[in-house]
Amino acid sequence: MPCEINDDAQSFGPLAQWLQGPVLLALAEAAIELDLPELLAQTGDLDALARMLGAHRVNLGLLLDAMTAMGLAVKQDGRYANTALGEMYLRRQRDTYLGDMLINLKQMQHRHLDKLAELVRSGPPEVHGAQRLSSPERWRASAGHLANYQRAYLAPLAVELVEALPEFPAMKRALDLGGGPGLVIMALLERRPDLRGALCDLPPLAEVAREHAAARNLEGRLAFIAGDYNQVDLGQGYDLIWASHTLYYAKDMDAFMQKLLAALNPGGVFICLHEGLTEARTAPSLHVLARLCLALEGQDVSFDHGFLAENMRRAGFARVTSRPIDGPMGLVWLDVARKARAEEQ
Missing domain, CATH: 1.10.10.10 (Winged helix-like DNA-binding domain superfamily/Winged helix DNA-binding domain)
Known part of the structure; x- marks a missing residue:
């Protein structure tokens, strides 16, 4: 039966x-x-x-x-x-080729898959050299992958998001924080011939960005701040600061948000694009699963949803809005923070 x-x-x-x-x-x-x-x-x-x-x-x-x-x-x-x-x-x-990026991410995200139970028993192992997420050597080796990723997705998205801001037509100076090879800030400069920019990143990546700027005839409009953004002087007088998946390395988030606020002109805009874990850090599944091996080795850098927006408010940004964006690398959150205008201060 x-x-x-x-x-x-x-x-x-x-x-x-x-x-x-x-x-x-x-x-x-x-x-x-x-x-x-x-x-x-x-x-x-x-x-x-x-x-x-x-x-x-x-x-x-x-x-x-x-x-x-x-x-x-x-x-x-x-x-x-x-x-x-x-x-x-x-x-x-193609200049949007992402095959090498896929292999690079596999090496990072899968390197402990054969010993998950062992890491649960023993705890995080020592992490050395280029396996550290903050390693300059690691990011220099990834510069080519990042450039193609920015060209294929992030730069067009940034242009779309920034051009939608009511403040965009009046913006004069923009900072790309942790911008890597720099194709995001360069795409914005190409949309606005009167816009000037700056890019801050570790010296190996700032050098790569300088090469890309030279190839696009943008050296005269783009300044480079080479160094750890926690330590270097970012300057002042920006109308826009853009940061995408770069805030993991802020050593004191409260102080760093205040540093960004001080770098903006009155009425300036800080745009942050980052993942945000929800449901007690069990979702979105793509982020949780992709970063499991990193977390097990002690490099759990994922933010809880709302953490960055709350830090922006605490630092003194006048208005902060958040909305989700469902992209090819999973759900991320767009936080837009505005500094008070002169008449509001």
């Missing part, structure tokens, strides 16, 4: 989905290693692809079928092509 299934019973479907995670990432890595997105831009013929790679034709076909199943390729009449995802972000020749 067939077993009756309770419709209200919990399905074990999630278990099967968990098994697919490593397969999906391994497929993406294989596609990157074989440079398949670039080759698919040249031909979709399986025989030609096998010859170009010197590959086993049958196994190459199986890999391409799996890439199709995961959404990296399409297959029609026996021929393959890139999807928009593969075309835009996994072709090495």
